[in-house]
Amino acid sequence: MGVAVSIEQVVKRFGSLRALDGVSLEIAEGEFFGLLGPNGAGKTTLISCLAGLVRPDQGRLAVMGRDVRGDYREARRQLGVVPQELVFDPFFSVRETLRIQSGYFGIRHNDDWIDEILENLDLTSKANVNMRRLSGGMKRRVLVAQALVHKPPVIVLDEPTAGVDVELRQGLWQFVQRLNREGHTVILTTHYLEEAEALCGRIAMLKQGRVVALDTTSNLLARFAGHTLNLRLGGDRALPETLRARATQADGYFVFRLAGFNEIEPLLAAIRVAGCTIDDLRLTQADLEDVFVGVMQGAKVGEVVQ
Amino acid sequence: MSGLRTLLYKEVLRFWKVGFQTVAAPVLTALLYLLIFSHVLDSEVQVNSVRYAAFLIPGLVMMSVLQNAFANTSSSLIQSKVMGSVVFILLPPISYVEFYLAYVVAAMARGLMVGVGVLAVTGWFAPLTFVAPVWILVFAIIGGGIMGSLGMIAGIWADKFDQLSGFQNFLIMPLTMLSGVFYSIHSLPPFWQRVSHFNPVFYMIDGFRYGFFGVSDVAPATSLAVVSASFVVVALITLSMLRSGYKLRY
Numbered sequence: 001m002g003v004a005v006s007i008e009q010v011v012k013r014f015g016s017l018r019a020l021d022g023v024s025l026e027i028a029e030g031e032f033f034g035l036l037g038p039n040g041a042g043k044t045t046l047i048s049c050l051a052g053l054v055r056p057d058q059g060r061l062a063v064m065g066r067d068v069r070g071d072y073r074e075a076r077r078q079l080g081v082v083p084q085e086l087v088f089d090p091f092f093s094v095r096e097t098l099r100i101q102s103g104y105f106g107i108r109h110n111d112d113w114i115d116e117i118l119e120n121l122d123l124t125s126k127a128n129v130n131m132r133r134l135s136g137g138m139k140r141r142v143l144v145a146q147a148l149v150h151k152p153p154v155i156v157l158d159e160p161t162a163g164v165d166v167e168l169r170q171g172l173w174q175f176v177q178r179l180n181r182e183g184h185t186v187i188l189t190t191h192y193l194e195e196a197e198a199l200c201g202r203i204a205m206l207k208q209g210r211v212v213a214l215d216t217t218s219n220l221l222a223r224f225a226g227h228t229l230n231l232r233l234g235g236d237r238a239l240p241e242t243l244r245a246r247a248t249q250a251d252g253y254f255v256f257r258l259a260g261f262n263e264i265e266p267l268l269a270a271i272r273v274a275g276c277t278i279d280d281l282r283l284t285q286a287d288l289e290d291v292f293v294g295v296m297q298g299a300k301v302g303e304v305v306q
Numbered sequence: 307m308s309g310l311r312t313l314l315y316k317e318v319l320r321f322w323k324v325g326f327q328t329v330a331a332p333v334l335t336a337l338l339y340l341l342i343f344s345h346v347l348d349s350e351v352q353v354n355s356v357r358y359a360a361f362l363i364p365g366l367v368m369m370s371v372l373q374n375a376f377a378n379t380s381s382s383l384i385q386s387k388v389m390g391s392v393v394f395i396l397l398p399p400i401s402y403v404e405f406y407l408a409y410v411v412a413a414m415a416r417g418l419m420v421g422v423g424v425l426a427v428t429g430w431f432a433p434l435t436f437v438a439p440v441w442i443l444v445f446a447i448i449g450g451g452i453m454g455s456l457g458m459i460a461g462i463w464a465d466k467f468d469q470l471s472g473f474q475n476f477l478i479m480p481l482t483m484l485s486g487v488f489y490s491i492h493s494l495p496p497f498w499q500r501v502s503h504f505n506p507v508f509y510m511i512d513g514f515r516y517g518f519f520g521v522s523d524v525a526p527a528t529s530l531a532v533v534s535a536s537f538v539v540v541a542l543i544t545l546s547m548l549r550s551g552y553k554l555r556y
Contacts, residue, residue: 014556053396054556073399081397087390091320103312104398146394 003065004029004154004185005050010059012045012209019045020056021209027187027202029064029153032180034200034217035189036292041206043189044084047158051081063154077105080152082143084159084189088131094118094142095127098149105150117145120175122168137168144172154185161192173199197221197288205295213295220291227285229256229264231271234279243270253280310404313395317412321378328416332374333423336366340428343488348432353490354521359432363425364442364515365487370424371446372510375417375453376460376478379409383461384470387553396555402548406458406541413454414447421446435518441526442517448533449510453478455540462553481507491523506536 005027012020020042027033035043048054050061052068052075061068066075089097095114102110118124121141126134131142140160147155157176161169177199180186190196196203196217203220205213213220230253233239239247239254247254256267264283271278321328344359351358386392395405436442456478464470485507491499502508503524513529516522522529548554 048556051397052555053393055551073401076397076399079397081393083390083393085390087393089386089391089394090389091323096319100312100316101394101398103315104309104395104400106308106399108308150398 001028001030003027004031004063005187006060006062007046007050008060010046010049010056010061012042012049012054012056018209020049020059023059023206023209023211025204025211025214027185029185030180030183032177032186032199032201033188034196034203035187035206036193036196036203036288037189037206038296040208042209043206044158045209046206047081047156047187047189050156051079052076077150078153080147080150080155082147082155082157082160086136086139086143088134088139088142090130090132093128093130094123094134094145097131097142098145101146102149107150110149113151114145114149117148120178121145122171137164140164141168141172144175148179153183154187155179156187158189159191160188161190161195169195193288193292203288205292207296213291217288221286221288223291227258227261227283229258229267230254230280230282230284231256231278232280233276235277237274237276239276240270240274243267243274253282309398309400310408313400313404313408314411317378317382317408318415320382321412321416328374328378329420329423332370332420333427336370336424337427339366340431344431353493354519356519356521357432360434360519361490361515362488363428363432363434364518365511366428367421367424368446368449368511368514369482369485369487371417371421372449372453372482372507373478374420375413375450376457376474378413378416379454379457380461380464380470380474381457382409382412383458384464384467387461387465388467392554402545405548406455406545409458410451410454410541410544413457414450417450417453418446435520437520438517438526440517441530442514444530445510445514445517445533448537449507449514452506452510452533452537452540455537455544458544459540459547462547465553481505485511486523487511506532509533509536 003026005025007023007025010020010023011018023042023046035046037043045054049056050063050068052072055069063075064078066078068075092100098114098117099110102108102114115124118127121144123138123141123145126138131139134142144160155176160172164172173195176186188196188200200217202216203213204211215223232253244254247256249255258264340359340362343362348357348359353361383392386395460470460473464473484502485505486502491502491508494502509524509529509532512522512524513526513533516526516529
C-alpha cells in the first residue's frame with residue numbers, strides 16, 4: 001500500500017496561537033482514518049493545510065506523493081474536501097453547481113458521474129432546484145457531491161454529519177464506505193465518537209495542535225480498560241468501603257473497571273458477603289468516548305505521539 | 307485552461323442571472339442622468355464645438371463601463387468571502403493568474419455589456435459620430451480591466467460589505483464623477499485642471515470620447531499611455547495579492 005497523505009512536522013501559528021505544533025502523520029492508501037479532538041485542537045487547520053487553504057509556517061504536506069505547495073495542481077486533483085461550514089453559491093442550481101465544480105477541475109461532460117453521485121446522495125429530484133431553496137441537510141449532501149465530482153483518490157470529510165438527520169447520516173456513511181471499499185482513502189473529522197468507532201480503522205487524536213494518540217481503533221479501545229460493571233444497589237445496606245474505593249459513581253450506579261471477566265465473580269461474591277442486594281447490573285464495553293476522555297485528560301493511554 | 311474557462315463562465319453566468327439588477331438597472335440610471343442634464347444644459351452649452359447631450363453620452367457610457375466592471379469583481383468576491391463559497395474556487399487546481407484573468411475578463415464583459423446598453427438607449431437623444439471606433443473599444447476594454455482589477459483588490463481586502471462600500475463611495479465614485487464625464491476639464495479653474503491630470507479615470511474618459519468626436523482635452527496617445535500604465539500597475543498589485551494568498555489563503 002502506498003502513502004495517500006503524508007504530513008511532516010507541520011507548524012502553523014495564528015499570531016501567538018500555535019494552531020498546529022509539529023504535527024506528523026502518515027495515512028496509507030485505502031485507509032478510513034479518523035481525526036478526533038476537541039474544538040480548537042487543530043483538526044480543521046490541519047485539513048486546510050492539506051487542501052492549500054492554509055499555508056503552514058513549517059513542515060511539508062503531500063497528497064498521493066504530490067506536494068501541496070510545489071505541485072499544488074496535482075495535489076488538489078487528488079483531494080476532495082467536504083468543508084465543515086454549510087456553504088453554497090446562491091446563484092446556481094444543484095446540477096449547475098456540480099457542472100461548474102467539475103469544470104474547475106478541468107472535467108467537461110461529467111454528467112454521467114454527476115447523475116450517479118446525485119442518485120447515491122438521494123439528490124436526483126433536486127438536481128434543477130436552486131441551492132437557496134434546499135434544506136440544510138440537502139445543502140450538506142451537495143457539499144459532499146461537490147467534493148466528489150473529480151473522483152479524488154483521497155476524500156476529506158470535515159464533520160460532515162453535524163446537524164444532519166439520522167436517515168441522511170446512514171445514507172452518507174453507506175456511500176462513503178462504498179467509496180472506501182472501492183479504494184478511496186477517507187479522512188474523517190467528527191464529534192460523533194460512535195461514528196469514528198464504527199467507521200475508522202485508525203485514529204489520530206489531536207489536542208492543542210499536537211497528536212496525542214495515534215493507533216488503530218481496536219488497539220485504542222483494547223488499551224483503554226476493556227469492560228465496566230455497573231451496579232445499582234437495592235435495600236438499605238451500603239457498599240463496604242473497600243469496594244467503594246474501587247468504584248466511581250455515575251447516575252446512581254457504582255462503576256467498576258474490569259481488566260478481565262475473571263474479576264466479576266470475586267466482586268459479586270464480596271457484595272454478597274457484605275449483605276448488599278443488587279437492584280440492577282450492567283456489563284458494558286469501553287467505547288471511544290472513554291478513550292477520548294482519557295486521552296484528553298492526559299490519562300493512561302500509552303503511546304503519546306510527538 | 308479549463309479551470310479558467312469555467313471560472314469565467316461562472317462569473318458571467320452569475321451577473322447574467324441577475325441581469326435586471328446588473329445590466330438593466332445601470333442602463334436606466336445612465337439614461338436618467340442624460341435626460342436631466344441634457345434637459346437643463348443642452349440648449350446652452352457646447353463643449354469642444356459638440357452639443358452638450360452628445361458630449362455627455364460617451365462620458366456616461368464609459369462611466370457605466372467603469373462602475374460596473376468594478377461592481378462585478380468586488381461584489382462577487384465579497385459575497386463569496388462572506389458566504390464562504392470562495393472555498394469552491396480555492397480548492398480546485400486554479401492558478402492565481404487564471405483566477406485573475408477569469409474575474410477581470412468577466413468584469414470587462416459586464417462593463418461592455420452595460421456600455422453597449424447605455425449607448426443603445428441614449429444614442430437616440432443626440433447626433434453621435436464614431437470617428438475612431440478602435441480607440442473607443444481599446445479604452446473601454448482597458449478601462450474595464452483597470453476597474454475590474456480595482457474591484458478585485460477591494461473585494462479581497464474588504465472583510466465586510468461596509469468596508470467595500472467605503473472603498474466604492476470614497477474612492478471610485480469621486481474618481482469617476484470628477485473625471486470629466488459631465489464637463490470638459492478646460493472649463494475648470496487652472497488648479498483643478500492640474501488636479502484632474504492626476505486622476506487616471508480622466509484619461510479613460512477623455513480617450514474614450516476622442517473615439518467618438520476626434521477631439522479631446524489631451525492627446526489620445528497620451529491618454530492611452532497613462533491608461534495602459536495604470537492597468538499594468540493595478541494588474542501587478544492584484545496578481546501579487548492573489549499570489550501571496552492575501553486574505554484568501556491564511
